[in-house]
Amino acid sequence: MLKGGVIGFGRMGLTHYSILNTHPNVQFVAVCDSSKFILKNLKRYTSLKLFNDYRKMLNETEMDFIIVATATVSHTEIAKAAIERGLHVFMEKPFSLTAEEGKDLIAMLDGKRLVNQVGYFLRFNEVFRAVKKLISKGLIGEVVHYKNEMYGRTVLKASKSSWRSKEKMGGGCMLDFASHCIDLADYLFGTVEKVSGSVLKRVYSATVEDAVYTTLEHQNGASGSIMANWSDESYRRPFNLIEIFGTKGKIIANRQEYRLYLREATNRSYLEKGWNIYYLPELEKSVRFSMRGSEFTNQLDHFIECIKEKKAKTGCTFADALRTDFVIDKIKKDFAARNN
Amino acid sequence: MDRIILGDNQFFGVSHMSEERGMARARKFQDINAIIDILDTAYQCGIHAFTFSTHDRVQQICDYFRANSQKYADLRLYPVLPYAHKYAHLVNEKGIIGAIKEVVVSNSTAGQIASMMARGGTVVLRQDPTEIMKLLVDAEMKMFRGLSVKVIFLQNIVTDLLLGLGWTDVFSDYVTYIEHKYKVRAGFMTLNMPRLVDFLLGCGIKDPVVCSAINKIGFQMNPDIASYEEALQTKPFQALAMSIMAAGSVLPREAIEYVAGFKNIKSILFGASTKAHVEQTKELLEKYS
Numbered sequence: 001m002l003k004g005g006v007i008g009f010g011r012m013g014l015t016h017y018s019i020l021n022t023h024p025n026v027q028f029v030a031v032c033d034s035s036k037f038i039l040k041n042l043k044r045y046t047s048l049k050l051f052n053d054y055r056k057m058l059n060e061t062e063m064d065f066i067i068v069a070t071a072t073v074s075h076t077e078i079a080k081a082a083i084e085r086g087l088h089v090f091m092e093k094p095f096s097l098t099a100e101e102g103k104d105l106i107a108m109l110d111g112k113r114l115v116n117q118v119g120y121f122l123r124f125n126e127v128f129r130a131v132k133k134l135i136s137k138g139l140i141g142e143v144v145h146y147k148n149e150m151y152g153r154t155v156l157k158a159s160k161s162s163w164r165s166k167e168k169m170g171g172g173c174m175l176d177f178a179s180h181c182i183d184l185a186d187y188l189f190g191t192v193e194k195v196s197g198s199v200l201k202r203v204y205s206a207t208v209e210d211a212v213y214t215t216l217e218h219q220n221g222a223s224g225s226i227m228a229n230w231s232d233e234s235y236r237r238p239f240n241l242i243e244i245f246g247t248k249g250k251i252i253a254n255r256q257e258y259r260l261y262l263r264e265a266t267n268r269s270y271l272e273k274g275w276n277i278y279y280l281p282e283l284e285k286s287v288r289f290s291m292r293g294s295e296f297t298n299q300l301d302h303f304i305e306c307i308k309e310k311k312a313k314t315g316c317t318f319a320d321a322l323r324t325d326f327v328i329d330k331i332k333k334d335f336a337a338r339n340n
Numbered sequence: 341m342d343r344i345i346l347g348d349n350q351f352f353g354v355s356h357m358s359e360e361r362g363m364a365r366a367r368k369f370q371d372i373n374a375i376i377d378i379l380d381t382a383y384q385c386g387i388h389a390f391t392f393s394t395h396d397r398v399q400q401i402c403d404y405f406r407a408n409s410q411k412y413a414d415l416r417l418y419p420v421l422p423y424a425h426k427y428a429h430l431v432n433e434k435g436i437i438g439a440i441k442e443v444v445v446s447n448s449t450a451g452q453i454a455s456m457m458a459r460g461g462t463v464v465l466r467q468d469p470t471e472i473m474k475l476l477v478d479a480e481m482k483m484f485r486g487l488s489v490k491v492i493f494l495q496n497i498v499t500d501l502l503l504g505l506g507w508t509d510v511f512s513d514y515v516t517y518i519e520h521k522y523k524v525r526a527g528f529m530t531l532n533m534p535r536l537v538d539f540l541l542g543c544g545i546k547d548p549v550v551c552s553a554i555n556k557i558g559f560q561m562n563p564d565i566a567s568y569e570e571a572l573q574t575k576p577f578q579a580l581a582m583s584i585m586a587a588g589s590v591l592p593r594e595a596i597e598y599v600a601g602f603k604n605i606k607s608i609l610f611g612a613s614t615k616a617h618v619e620q621t622k623e624l625l626e627k628y629s
Binding site: 014015017018019021022041044045046236237239254255256257279280281282284286287288289290291292294 | 352353354359362366425469497500501503504505506507509510531532535557558559560561562563564565586587588589
């Protein structure tokens with residue numbers, strides 16, 4: 001039985017707790033949160049050890065792993081303390097507030113066989129997994145360019161109270177939405193080398209960007225346009241869309257379906273020349289417990305599996321996620337350079 | 341419970357198959373009269389049972405039912421609470437407590453707020469989850485006032501979150517409140533039917549009402565189709581089947597024959613976005629089940 005703790009019991013902390021609480025090899029023993037409301041109710045319904053100071057929790061509790069789901073600003077500080085104590089860490093995305101502090105953290109992992117994972121769940125979505133296979137098998141040839149978008153209605157008016165409106169806390173569309181697009185690009189096309197044409201826009205927020213538009217160029221020659229906007233009321237819920245143009249065909253995909261266009265027939269009988277369309281019912285496998293979509297369960301079960309199998313290399317390591325933080329830094333610099 | 345129930349996902353841009361299809365439907369049903377046309381068709385061909393989420397626009401539909409109570413004399417509603425996306429947005433903006441206050445207050449008249457402040461003002465401050473749950477249920481149920489309600493369902497994100505947390509008191513408090521205050525059965529929607537059924541039976545809830553996807557390809561059936569079939573064959577509960585065609589992946593005849601094979605599937609919930617589709621599905625359901 002693996003003993004776990006959650007630090008930060010907001011919407012994501014609660015979700016992760018609920019999913020792993022049903023895992024046959026996991027037992028949660030402690031939760032840390034700053035909200036009295038949360039702690040009071042956890043006390044009422046559970047026998048967890050409860051803390052409002054994560055250092056105290058780490059010092060006083062025997063655990064194998066922790067889940068960090070606090071505001072981004074405290075991610076690296078908490079992860080460092082956990083790594084010092086030899087704990088495996090699952091961290092909510094994005095990884096760190098700045099790439100520099102993330103780099104220090106990764107240096108700490110050196111030589112330690114600790115499982116580390118960041119919650120970029122799109123890597124665990126069945127459609128995007130299938131898309132990665134199609135690309136790596138060369139079905140659409142060399143990737144020339146892609147369009148990689150994320151839209152939603154997270155911020156529809158200026159808010160002063162939410163941490164999402166505070167840049168220093170990790171607010172803004174860049175860390176919340178664009179980070180998913182950048183990570184997906186890294187997952188599908190490899191390391192980003194160059195960033196250009198970046199535009200950060202405010203729509204309703206007074207202090208942070210509500211939209212991010214930029215161009216990425218990858219080491220392998222592929223390039224892509226990122227468009228992320230969290231102030232678009234027309235979307236019922238956050239929506240990811242990617243359209244990939246290659247020399248032999250193209251792919252259009254979102255979390256629920258993909259469409260593959262092939263210029264030529266292949267030796268695979270199930271793929272036709274022209275359009276091939278696959279929907280989630282054909283791609284998705286059942287999971288042992290589902291909440292908010294199977295990708296959330298897949299990523300956490302993978303984390304637990306890696307701990308059990310003593311495999312430090314997860315499907316989305318700190319090092320993988322740090323590459324996204326570097327790209328984010330580059331986008332900010334690119335935008336600032338043209339505005340100064 | 342009714343054998344055939346018309347669902348409302350199609351009216352509000354939800355499609356399990358494709359976001360684009362969902363959007364096209366949202367556009368089609370922007371005009372409330374387009375929704376009413378489908379409801380009228382369903383009612384006239386003998387479907388008198390409807391599920392409704394507590395989407396803002398359902399208020400208008402309920403107003404229509406109330407204004408046409410003669411025409412809808414035999415109507416039976418199966419509300420699904422809460423409309424989760426509404427809360428997700430509010431929680432992003434105002435935090436958990438702020439969101440609760442907003443929902444409770446915005447659904448009430450000035451007089452109701454005054455009486456609620458007397459009762460609930462302190463409750464929100466005391467932060468007792470059972471009391472907050474009661475206030476939220478009442479706020480959400482307000483739009484259905486004066487209409488005939490058969491079962492009040494808890495929406496799957498909330499059910500499955502609570503199931504994962506494993507807090508038995510919350511489930512029993514919810515069931516007790518719904519059955520005492522509204523005199524109807526409390527139902528649960530879920531993506532994890534076998535686990536939920538065991539859990540509810542373990543909470544001492546007799547013959548629980550559970551709605552989940554049930555289809556022959558196992559779509560949205562966790563952990564697997566075999567556990568669903570076993571639960572359906574061996575557990576004492578009332579099942580409502582939805583997504584029987586797995587978002588179009590199973591042919592109607594096969595889909596219906598599959599669910600008709602399980603005796604404790606009491607109801608079949610389906611979605612349709614054209615009049616012809618409502619009539620065809622109704623006909624097929626009667627022919628093969």
